[in-house]
Amino acid sequence: MAQDKRDGPELRLAGSTWAGRLLRLVGWRIEFDGLPARQGVIAVYPHTSNWDFPIGLLTKWAVGLPARFWVKDSLFRLPLIGAFMRRVGGIAVDRSAANGLVGSTVQQMESARRRGEWFWLAVAPEGTRRAVPGWKSGFYRVALGADVPLCVASIDYGRRVVRVADFLSLSGDEAQDMARVAACLDGVRGLHPDAAAPIRLIR
DSSP: OOOOOOOOOOOOOOOHHHHHHHHTTTTEEEEEEOBBEEEEEEEOOOSSSSSSHHHHHHHHHTTOOOOEEEEEEGGGGHHHHHHHHTTTTTTEEEEEHHHHHHHHHHHHHHHHHHHHHEEEOOOOOOSSSSOOOSSSSSEEEEEHHHHOOOEEEEEEEETEEEEEEEOOOOOHHHHHHHHHHHHTTTTTSSSSSOOOOOOEEOO
């Protein structure tokens, strides 16, 4: 198993009983032991199916995970969908201003740290369900810039396990850091394995 880094005491959370029961009913289980800090980034892999979102959302509710996530801004212009996305933690993303998004997210995390508030950002680094040559680097730059733990989370259809338990402190050496990320994901299988991206950063 890959390195598991915790930067402080485990922070346990109050989750939803019904969400956990629903996941178990459909054959899924969660591996989660708490969070090492009040702020951090969660990289969720792989993202190959529309089913990943409801499974991830049920996991968030089941363990009480205070996670927010980037969502393309066009969805927020749809009244019902936009209201739902805001309610469950969505943050509107203008894809034409990606660099500004990273910087503003780092600032929000730093502000949350000063106030002692929760701010965990969940990101699917592949950015799409289609096969792509690698991971977008936004999640990495936010975690590094805000100096927060990176959680390497997986939705493993092979074992039907959602794992939110591997926490890393990034060094800034991309090759070394991504090798550690890949070790956490060894053997993980998406619903459509051929669509899973190689575990490497692309710009």
